[in-house]
Amino acid sequence: MSEWMESRRGVVDQELDQYWKTVFNTIRDGIMIVNVEGTIVSVNQALQTMTGYHRDELIGKPCHIIGCDVCRKRSGSSGGFSCDLFQFGEIRVRRCLLATKAGGMLHALQNASLLKDRDGMVIGAVGTYTDISELTQKDNQLEAFRKELQASDQFHGIIGATPIMRQVFDLIENAALSDAPVIIYGESGVGKELAAQAVHEIGERRKGAFVKVNCASLTDSLLESELFGHVKGAYTGAIRDRVGRFEKASGGDIFLDEIGDLPMTTQVKLLRVLEEKVIERVGSSSPVPVDVRIISATNWDLARLVDQGKFRKDLFFRINVIPIHLPPLRDRLADVPLLAEAFFRKIRLKSGKPIQGIGNQTMAALMNYSWPGNVRELKSAFEYAFVVCHDEFIQPHHLPPGVVGSASEPAPTFTARSFNMREIEKQELIEALEKTGYNQSKAAEMLGVSRVTIYNRMKRFGVVPKRGLEVIGG
Helix, strand or coil, rough: HHHHHHHHHHHHHHHHHHHHHHHHCCCCEEEEEECCCCCCEECCCHHHHHHCCHHHHCCCCCCHCCCCCCEEEEEECCCCCEEEEHHHHHHEEEEEEEECCCCEEEEEEEEEEECCCCCCCCEEEEEEECCCHHHHHHHHHHHHHHHHHHHCEECCCCCCCCCHHHHHHHHHHHHHHCCCCCEEEEECCCHHHHHHHHEEEEEEECCCEEEEEEEECCCCCHHHHHCEEEEECCCCCCCCCCCCHHHHHCCCCCEEECCCHCCCHHHHHHHHHHCCCEECCECCCCCCECCCEEEEEEEECHHHHHHHCCCCCHHHHCCEEEEECCCCHCCHHHHHHHHHHHHHHHHHHHHHCCEECCCCCHHHHHHHCCCCCHHHHHHHHHHHHHCCCCCEEEHHHHHCCCCCCCCCCCCCCCCCCHHHHHHHHHHHHHHHHHHCCCCCHHHHHHHCCCCCHHHHHHHHHHHHCCCCCEECCC
């Protein structure tokens, strides 16, 4: 009976050994086992795939064949092999680089532990390696995009380099230094909310709240409750006191978007806020002091609404203290390439699609369109293009049908003059590169931008980094 049990145990041990080998080779992380001399005695399939080495090329070789860049190997006191693992007993979640057979480097997370026999004697070690190359690549992309977002083409999230936009940026900075009401005029989609946010971020109230209200999205009764709050029982459904947006914005700025749609009754109450710095909650007559700077925006001609009796003249004069006019995109077409590339980068990062860039003919089509929906429409065009494009570059037929060959209204002509700002930017780039011997890092420092920006501009303008400068398709 005992012989049968011993025989059966041997069979079970063999089966378990086979199961262990199956598990060993199924694990997605690379696994390497070494003896006390650091000689590789076993590797799994994942490590072979990661490094490109076959197990026959690894087993019997010293572990430093995989070239882990953070492993410190040295001779022991007896002249044998020793390393940090054998000294400290374990390694936990350490980033490292592994050398592949093809000569490349692979980013990995390393964990390792000692192996001991029943008597507690160290007989070897096991290390696991998790491939994080894709995550590292994403981190590098994010860092590149983060630097790109801080480039000189942007002003608090607003993209533009044309003279008209530089004037707008100067006016926003000057307006932010004042505590007077600011009103931002512009067509739908030009970026009025971004401009309002910039005023807040630059101004003295930037440590306070920035509260947004869309005056066109709420009914008259709800709008007053949103702005000024209400007390319990003010109307059906008012089961508790509620703080309004003005109180929430106290000490900061309140942004009243689409103020031209404000009802006359609410205009009267808003005028009192501006004059007396107090509000009254709906259902209450008790004044509540508020310290708020009003930033408003509209796509209406408020002066015309005043003439038509649809907007109070006294309120108009109180909010129209510092007017800022944002130009439509058709009046700053030289900014289209900057905007297009910014939207391209952001949407590519979000979508993960391997689209390399924007075709030259596509950029020409973008420059030849009048953009009635302004910057918002341009962004939507790229969101559409990323859905339908399965090529390496976005081509004209990937754009929305209305953008290419639109006959609804005349489009501006795509000429060299349209690229006036681009020509200036290109010339600045070429001069900086020539002065620095085409050292992109030094050129970036000279122009006050990131190295990624220099690379992207060289690509956009077709600047070839070699003697006998060539500029393709300026």
